[in-house]
Amino acid sequence: MPGHGTNAYKVSRYELDLDYKLSSNRLNGRAVLNAVTRYATAALVLDLTGLRATKIQLSGRRVKKFSQRAGQLVIVPEAALPAGEEFTLDIRYEGNPGPRRGFWGEVGWEELTDGVLVAGQPNGAASWFPCNDHPGDKASYRISVTTDANYRAVCNGTLISHTSRASRETWVYEQAEPMATYLATVQIGRYEFLALTPFPVDGQVPQFAAVPALLVDTAREGLARQPEMMRTFASCFGPYPFPEYSVVVTEDELEIPLEAQTLSILGRNHLTQEWESQRLIAHELAHQWFGNSLTAASWSDIWLHEGFACYAEWIWSEEAGVLPVANRAAAAWRKLAAGSQDIIVGDPGPELMFDDRVYKRGALALHALRVRCGDLAFFALLHDWTDAHRHGSVSTAAFILAADRATGLDTEALLHPWLLEAALPPLPVR
Numbered sequence: 001m002p003g004h005g006t007n008a009y010k011v012s013r014y015e016l017d018l019d020y021k022l023s024s025n026r027l028n029g030r031a032v033l034n035a036v037t038r039y040a041t042a043a044l045v046l047d048l049t050g051l052r053a054t055k056i057q058l059s060g061r062r063v064k065k066f067s068q069r070a071g072q073l074v075i076v077p078e079a080a081l082p083a084g085e086e087f088t089l090d091i092r093y094e095g096n097p098g099p100r101r102g103f104w105g106e107v108g109w110e111e112l113t114d115g116v117l118v119a120g121q122p123n124g125a126a127s128w129f130p131c132n133d134h135p136g137d138k139a140s141y142r143i144s145v146t147t148d149a150n151y152r153a154v155c156n157g158t159l160i161s162h163t164s165r166a167s168r169e170t171w172v173y174e175q176a177e178p179m180a181t182y183l184a185t186v187q188i189g190r191y192e193f194l195a196l197t198p199f200p201v202d203g204q205v206p207q208f209a210a211v212p213a214l215l216v217d218t219a220r221e222g223l224a225r226q227p228e229m230m231r232t233f234a235s236c237f238g239p240y241p242f243p244e245y246s247v248v249v250t251e252d253e254l255e256i257p258l259e260a261q262t263l264s265i266l267g268r269n270h271l272t273q274e275w276e277s278q279r280l281i282a283h284e285l286a287h288q289w290f291g292n293s294l295t296a297a298s299w300s301d302i303w304l305h306e307g308f309a310c311y312a313e314w315i316w317s318e319e320a321g322v323l324p325v326a327n328r329a330a331a332a333w334r335k336l337a338a339g340s341q342d343i344i345v346g347d348p349g350p351e352l353m354f355d356d357r358v359y360k361r362g363a364l365a366l367h368a369l370r371v372r373c374g375d376l377a378f379f380a381l382l383h384d385w386t387d388a389h390r391h392g393s394v395s396t397a398a399f400i401l402a403a404d405r406a407t408g409l410d411t412e413a414l415l416h417p418w419l420l421e422a423a424l425p426p427l428p429v430r
Contacts (some may be wrong), residue, residue, distance in 0.1 A: 155175075
């Protein structure tokens with residue numbers, strides 16, 4: 001994603017205080033970033049689009065020189081910062097937030113019929129807070145949202161406080177585990193809050209849903225098998241990597257579900273018992289392991305998110321008694337074989353990074369590895385992979401190295417045709 005994010009510094013924590021008025025779509029924000037320079041720099045560049053920075057302090061001193069252009073906030077300190085310098089940015093900003101346009105449509109802060117949805121993948125975070133918008137820069141977060149009374153704000157992590165004052169309510173969340181900027185989110189709506197699992201139960205991940213009152217029964221039915229999905233994926237991939245998991249169901253219909261760390265966002269149209277809805281519920285849950293806990297250090301390796309989540313759908317299909325993994329793989333292969341073979345899924349470029357072939361062919365690459373090494377070695381590899389890189393950044397090269405060690409195979413030779421060649425390899429069969 002050229003032009004987004006920088007490696008000049010590393011952010012360790014974001015503290016966001018947002019005051020939002022629904023009727024006017026007006027946001028007043030304060031972002032405090034704790035960071036350290038990776039090398040000497042004369043300017044600090046952050047991503048921020050559609051909003052105006054009004055006041056900035058750098059390590060307690062007011063910044064006199066800063067500017068905004070082309071979706072970036074450029075801060076010029078009085079003296080260059082040396083490598084290894086710890087610093088704090090305190091940024092006040094304001095405006096009417098809205099999504100940013102890209103190859104993939106609109107991403108970021110979006111007004112619903114009665115509320116707000118934030119879907120940041122891949123570069124929408126800058127539509128609501130100043131940040132180093134790069135998937136490899138992960139940090140902890142505290143997010144405080146003050147908004148209209150009778151609306152619930154749902155953010156990443158664990159709710160640590162909720163207070164009411166006059167016609168305003170404040171919701172504060174703590175996301176302790178490191179998170180990429182694109183996974184940070186705010187959801188605001190007239191939501192009921194449901195427990196989807198008995199609580200507390202030893203060994204069971206607490207699961208919740210924020211749902212419009214009229215959709216409570218529909219949501220309970222549509223999400224009824226999600227706890228089983230959680231147990232299946234924990235068995236296949238290793239322990240769920242966060243303290244809890246939530247689903248937000250919007251009153252609006254959505255084209256696709258959306259992913260964020262510790263939660264997913266579904267439209268009212270994604271709650272049926274049909275396979276198309278259930279596979280999407282499974283897909284978004286699987287991203288908590290692959291994409292959220294383990295995040296690609298570069299978008300070129302997005303198959304490490306989408307290929308794994310797609311393969312998780314196939315695993316759930318077999319576990320749920322719908323269709324075996326081998327049948328799902330064969331159907332995906334036939335569809336790919338009938339279409340254009342002009343994509344490199346291991347480095348698809350920004351225009352094709354969400355192409356369905358990245359998902360399906362990435363999943364087939366994993367299936368080819370599983371067929372070659374056997375179930376025992378394959379699932380041991382996935383457990384080792386998620387454990388070794390828990391809450392970290394990953395790459396294709398690191399996965400190949402891990403697979404070599406776990407399976408004894410030449411994984412690069414096996415995966416290269418699937419990931420780095422345009423021609424479709426033969427269907428992997430046992």
